[in-house]
Amino acid sequence: MTAPSFPPLFSGLAVEGQIDPFDKACVEAARGCDAGLVVYNLGANTLQAALVFAPEVVLADAMAMMPLCGVGFQNALGALAPPEVAVHLDWAGGLRINAASCGRLRVAASGRDPAAEPDWLVIGLELPLWPTSDAPGETPDQTALYAEGCAEVDAVDLLESWVKHTLVGINTWQDEGVAPLHKEWRGIAHGIGEGVEIFGETGTFLGVDEKFGMLLRREDTTRLIPLTDVLEGS
Template sequence: MSIPSFPPLFSGLAVEGQIDPFDKACVEAARGCDAGLVVYNLGANTLQAALVFAPDVTLADAVAMLPLCGVGFQNALGALAPPEVAVHLDWGGGLRINGASCGQMRMASSASDPEAEPDWLVVGLELPLWPTSDAPGETPDQTALYAEGCADVNAVDLLESWVKHTLVAINTWQDDGVAALHKDWRALAFGIGEAIERNGVSGTFLGVDEKFGMLLRTDDTTHLIPLSVLLEGQ
């Protein structure tokens, strides 16, 4: 397998076996590695990767990197996959291909206070390439990349494309603010208008506020669930 190449200011760190790139990236970030580190594990059945960010904004704003990386993934796969392949994003970081769940994104940060400026923030990607079962019909709500007409999508190419498209999205976010990201994410959001349960609250998913907090409408109240509740290890 070829070695991925990344844009300037990004550097790659390959891990193998059972090492989780997300956990490794958090360790490297805590040790003070440079922003732009891409930790990846390209297994036979799964693509795992994580990006290290060094935000210069408060955590409440920095968590926008999760939906931003999701938009970057959709753009990356859209550039490589057949045009009929549809990618949508769950608010909680889940990825959906042609309507079925196909992997997820995660995030962690050095900070827990929404008003603090974190030293680092990590966003991880985990994408199944091949189905784990020989009978995928038993789990119709779960899928894998190569089961959805994407058998010609090379994992290295997809990883490279994800980093490149995420960089484009970061530059747009820095130059133009959050409005463009909101527009792009909302066009890909899964489940808006549907009844869901999140953090013990059941209601209708109305959309998000300016900081991507979930707006969840119950009978007489609209609840705001901040995106920071998705941070791991807090």
């Protein structure tokens, strides 16, 4: 397998075996690595990768990198997969291909204070390439990339494309603010207007605020769940 090639200012770090690129990226970020590090593990059945960011905004604003990376993934797969393959994004990071769950995005940062500027932020991507079961019909709500008409999509090409499209999104976010990202994300968001369960709460997903916080309607009240609530770690 050829090593992926990334745009300038990005550098790759391959890991193998059971090493989780997300955990490795968090360790490297805490050690002070440069922003733009791409840690990846291209296994036979799973694509795992993580991007290290060094935000120059407070955490509440930096969290936009998660939906931005989701849109980057949708654009990347859209450029490589057959046109009938549909990609949608769950608010909390889940990825959906042709309506079924197919991997996820993860996020961690150096701290959890929404009003403080984090030293680093890491976005992880986990994507199953092949089904884990020989009887996928038993779990129709779960799928894998190559089970959805994407067998010709090379994992290295997809990783490269994800990073490139995410970089385009970052540049647009820096130049034009969050509005274009909001528009693109809403077009592929899953579940808006529908009943959802999130962090043990149920209600109707009305949409998001300007910082991508979930607006959850419960009986006579609407509650805002900040996107920082999906952060992993302490």
